Amino acid sequence: MENEAATLYCPNENCQALNPLTHKFCQRCSTPLPKIYLWAVVDGLSVGSPGEILADRYLVINQSVVLDTKPGLLPQTPELDDVEVIRAYLRLIPYRLNVPQVYGVLPLTDGHSHQEILLLEQPPLLVDDIQQVYLCSKLITAWRDATSMRQLNWLWQLAHLWEPLLSEGVVSSLLDPDLLRVEGPLVRLLELRFDPETVPELTQLGEFWQQLLSETKPVIAEFVSVISHSLIQGEINSPEQLIAVLDRGLAELGRSQTPTIAIATKTDTGPSRQRNEDACYPPSGTLVSKPPQPTALAIVCDGIGGHEGGNVASNLAIETIQQQVQQLTKVPYDHIDPPMLLADLELAVAVANDKISQRNDGENRQGRQRMGTTLVMALPVAHEMYITHVGDSRAYWITRHGCYQVTLDDDVASREVRLGYAVYREAVQQSASGSLVQALGMSPSTSLHPTSQRFILDEDAVFLLTSDGLSDFDRVEESWETEILPILASEVNLATVADRLVEIANTKNGHDNVTIALVHYQLQYWEPEISVKAVIPDSASVKTADLASRGAGGTVLGSPNQKTQVIPESKPAKTPQLPLQFLVPLILVVAAGSLGYFVMKLRSPSVSIPLLSSPTQQPTPAATLETRSLANLATGWVIQTQREIPLRNNQSLPSGTFLEVIETIPSTRTASGGSEVQLRLCSNKITPTANTNKPLVSYPAAATTPLPPEKTVLIDFSQLKRFGVSVLQSDAPSPCNTITAPPVSNSPGSSSTESNTR
Template identity: 30%
Template sequence: MLSCPFCAFENTDSQRFCEQCGQPLQRWRVIDIAGSGVEPPPLAPAANGDRLSYLDADQRYRLIHSSSSIASIEPAATLVLDCQPDAGSPLQPLQQAWLDTPALDPASEPLAAAVPAAAHPYLALQADYFPAIPELHNAWSTSDRTLLLIEDRSHWLSLGVGWSAIDDPFQHIQWLFETTLLWQALAPWQGQATLLTPQRLTLNENSLICLTQIDQGANPSPLPISALGKMWQTLVSNSTASLPPAVQALVDAVANGTLLQINHLQNTLAELAQAYQAPEPDPPAVPWSPPVDNTAESNLEDLRDLAFSDLEAEAGFDAQEIVEDEGSGGIEAPTMVLPMKLAHLDDAGQSHVGQQRHHNEDWFFTQAQLHKVSGPQGTVLRSKGLYILCDGMGGHASGEVASQLAVRTLRDYLTHHWGDQLPDQSVLTEAVVTANQTIYSINQSNATSGVGRMGTTLVMVLVHNLEIAVVHVGDSRLYSYSKRLGLRQLTLDHAVGQREINRGVEPALAYARPDAYQLTQALGPRSKEDLFPSIAFHEITEDTLLLLCSDGLSDNNLLERHVDSHVAGLLSSKANLESGVAQLTDLANEKNGHDNITTILIRIKLQPDMASLTN
């Protein structure tokens, strides 16, 4: 039983917050590193249940009993219960300094002076290698030992068990690739030996390799890559799943020392991963139509599309009267951009669980207000629309909780902070931070970590007359479609592949990485200091269809491959958006179907502002 430090109620060992008072029961795993000289006594709770044992003199960290997981080969971990969880991590200022300056030198950083060197790699690698690196909560040294308090992953599934359970060559290659990334990351911290200890390697809910702790060696020189290859051989030999011959040959080459360059190794793994990844379906054949020799009609139609899109047949005005120029001898393209005004705005949204998921973790919200304003200079249609789409994650019901919380928080915040003009970047940033904090606080109060932390992506569009603001976190996307520009992706995924492209890596190589689609940003898992939402502003100058979607629709370039059959026609006012979004959902279920599918369509139709022209 676990006694609550606030009300002394006896909770079961599995409880993450007290059943009586609701306070968090935050546990941390203790890494006990013996100093030089005499071996210190082992850490253990008091044998007498009536007496409490504490790790520190301030009695913040109470030693508790723990058990080992069946799926893990780690020995039973030493755990403490945080009796002051609201106090936060004493290392937060130093962690923030490291996040702000990844090349920080602990020897010259005053905040690092009192922090043991064994804690440095946890802090240094958090920014680029979370969640592979466990969270470090506190660290200090005594006369005979160094103590680190880290996230407890002793109950996570071990890599060895996962390797045998998932007999998939592509997944195995991805895991090999991930270990090479960690091998490089740990080298400057003398931590490569961590990867040579099987019980240090575990899997999170997304099947990504994570470490239970970091072991630092005494030798400052990097280990030979052959040591990693030998670990791979042991991993494969202890498993019931065999590797394809080409992959096994690569593992043996690394172990035997015949392949020494890690960059060459990573490129080879990336090529093998492409070979064993499930092929994307071929795009449908587009029937070819011969051109029609009707030059005059074609030129006029092109001009109408450019200046007014297809609104002349739908909004009740005659484009011919505007574009003809007496005495010119013909019709020419306008030499200026005509002022436009809003003619109509409509929308539709739909969410579907998909073909392989048991519950839907997506959530969306749409709200639009249209007002006609009439005066001596004519009638103007004013619009104000809020569109939010979130794709939750976290396992069980956590994902859908996170996505609903994000939508509700953003909706409520903008209700009070969106006046007569589009909110600026600072207001939108604060809205996202507020939504993140709502989810993050629940994660903290529930004492969840790593695999248990819920989160969500976000793509949000605010429409204010002919201006839009786009807010984006994660890999849910916003597309736009117009006759002039076609289909365009307006957001860039917050994922490893896109991050590498931003750093100058060729797209083909960046997305050949097995971890290319791993998220680098999400709402909820981490505090606001680690959140960097993308915010952009656009002006609508022509008829435009906006499409917000979760990755259940956007995966495998589905929209790009079916733009003519499923997107282009929806720009017309005659097209029913409800039917259009249903057809997109059916398409995603047919071609993808592996994930939840959520789509929001926004159609913005314009017409020339005749009052502005005459004035």
């Protein structure tokens, strides 16, 4: 129970009036009064007595929850040089739907001792009408009442979190039932726990999931049982393999889910601008429904570059991407591979980027004179929503449980947090924090890093796409409950809400153009009568399939750690081919026979290939060879390009180029915060590859020069995935000699040019 005598300070710095906690607006200036509840990381202890005010600011709600009574003031931030655990939270900001973010620290002084308690924002809490605060249910508690679709959705989210949390040393958080909470369709972590010296493995995840079997819905009980057993036995030994199996199960359940989608758009010049540089699809004022329309696509673009610049770029992006996506969605859903579709959406963005960039080059636009645009788009397909974005136009996911920002701005502040350098609330106070680090049209697509995500939808939802004309100053967070939530109760229509949101943007912000798109996803779901069956492919087939698809058109999941691949029957996997000059005829015959048998197995997704390391089988020399792919790239390996890869300074790596991996380096040069690979050229010999699939994007011929042999290059890891490379297996004769490459500095560069602040 909150302290009735406590007061909430108005966040308006020109007001700062005291208000009762029950008020939603300041009684003096009518400014919205945000209630910021925080989770205090106190390791099972109590932060204080309920009703107590700590540090003259934080009202204790219960042993681990406090309320910030002065939301207009910056919280005290931790010293990052001394607190490694905080960096784990920061670097996991791309997963903030599931992982809480750092708000600040609560300083406590007891006599001569001083300590700081970490405060996490947006904990999974429920606040009722009388302001009682409760923790959301544990996953193991809510499990029995969830539909089979939601149960698999929760497991799917845990599978996607395994690799990123493992990389930060906190994967044991996914095995703690007390930390795993659920808020409607979302799995939410209360906090992170550092891993013990013995790092948890997927075997323990299988043991944890086995505890859920007694309450698992009958239609998927056998499916979950097989997955759990396979994890424990090591038959599923990678997150990629696990996600691939779960994807198949969700696709089966998705056939029992019938969606209806409606889209409304609105764009407005605003009160302070002379022209509108924004654009949207469908055109402003349009209402689209699926069915009867075959495709539902929403796009919002916010142009950069002034007259004859921003408006040209935003409209060119809309036109280009709409045409590209129209081709993608002609494929029946049963033949769509989710990771491939995500990658193709990124490639569609690359096409639009290059068209704008080429126009800039043709008009000799340089620096801030270059025209560009942000982009955010939503594509609902069956039981999934695909979101792709570049820049600071945002996507929000609104359910009956809350409003969630699902995109992370491509600006300086977000980049600092992603790299673990600053807490977000501190980063946004720095100069130029809102400057974009990337936007469409500012440079060739080789340096563009669009973010693609997909979400499983198991209940009605509204997705809001918006330019910063509305999202600035937290207007969405202020108004979603009163303006957007009624859509889900059928109390208001989309067009009316779109008009109202534009009005809010113009009256409460008014500094920019405003463009929004509302995507209302409604579903009917019934539990299927036929049980879902689990087919467990081995990890080698999943990784080979993943690698082969990249060569077929750069199809790779855009979000980090989401590298799944289900092989359609019409596109069998292709195994990297070695140059003939390195194989003697006898080896060619043996290798071709073995390769043919393996590819034949991969052609049928219903065939489960036994693990080479099966304990009931005596391993052969071939079975002990290491399976290599981009997923586990290591020093000393050799890769071969499958497409020409453009580089900086008008140079390129031709198709068929062999390169030796020198090292993998965490990137500080890209907004994505991924990694870069230092490579040494071994050969520029072009070797034809058996790749007959036409890529979505045909990059124009450029005046590029192949690099000389033995030169080292530093390439962003996402570029290797986008353009496709083959990884030579450990038993293959290497075309690279053992010449040691000179060191290459991995200090931050200037390749990610910051766009003008809008």
